[in-house]
Amino acid sequence: MxxxxxxxxxxxxxxWNPHYMYRTIFPNEQEMKDFLANVCTSDWNEEQDAGRSLAEGTELLVQQFPQHEANIRAFYGRWTEMLxxxxxxxxxxxxxxxxxxxxxxxxxxxxxxxxxxxxxxxxxxxxxxxxxxxxxxxxxxxxxxxxxxxxxxxxxxxxxxxxxxxxxxxxxxxxxxxxxxxxxxxxxxxxxxxxxxxxxx
The missing domain is CATH 3.40.50.1000 (HAD superfamily/HAD-like)
Incomplete structure (x- = not known):
């Protein structure tokens, strides 16, 4: 019972959906989807869910993809907009x-x-x-x-x-x-x- x-x-x-926030950043829907599929991925976000600090997760990604720095920092900087x-x-x-x-x-x-x-x-x-x-x-x-x-x-x-x-x-x-x-x-x-x-x- x-x-x-x-x-x-x-x-x-x-x-909760990152699309809500990133649609205000990317003028093109496919560009946004590509960014979330290849840069700020679900697997990456899950490492923060598993206890890695937001700061560490962000810096690791910025080092890997410096050309996307502003958009990477927006993930947690503007996280509430995804809620x-x-x-x-x-x-x-x-x-x-x-x-x-x-x-x-x-x-x-x-x-x-x-x-x-x-x-x-x-x-x-x-x-x-x-x-x-x-x-x-x-x-x-x-x-x-x-x-x-x-x-x-x-x-x-x-x-x-x-x-x-x-x-x-x-x-x-x-x-x-x-x-x-x-x-x-x-x-x-x-x-x-x-x-x-x-x-x-």
Missing amino acids: INTIIFDLGAVLID GDAFEGTVQIFKELNESGKYKIYALTNWSAETFPRAQAKFDFLNWFDGIVVSGTEKMRKPAPEFYQILLDRYDVNPTESLFIDDNYRNILAAEKMGINCIHFTSPEQLRQELTAQNLL
Whole structure:
């Protein structure tokens, strides 16, 4: 029986997208996409999520791509402009689960320890969680099994009695290997359907 719900945050509850900011810098959409695919890549950003400082990550990239210095520095210098709104459909589901009183609800997120406070300042619902485990603080990230284990140990969670919700299938597979029940998130509507089908909502 499920007694614990674990949410991912980005792309599940919170809309974060570098395109929002970089569209104000690049006049051409393809140029922007090329820059994000080859310079400020997802892999590079994930190293900051795993605990590398924003300053170190930025300087490493500036050394590699000095011709893009201004645009690289904009990534964290103007990071707040990448932060969109909450996905209200998912927030409503979170609210209903929380108010039911049936579950402990946690967040397990790949997020830089330096930028996460900016999200906390914007989204009140981040205060609803019984606990949040942030990769940048722990110096490790999904899909490392040790990162999931931190949450399980810290909050005394039985994996077989928990449900993990994440948009990244890589992270879902890692959780399933640890015996955690999972829903691969694609939309608030799909999440509501699956939770209802499992009699959790």
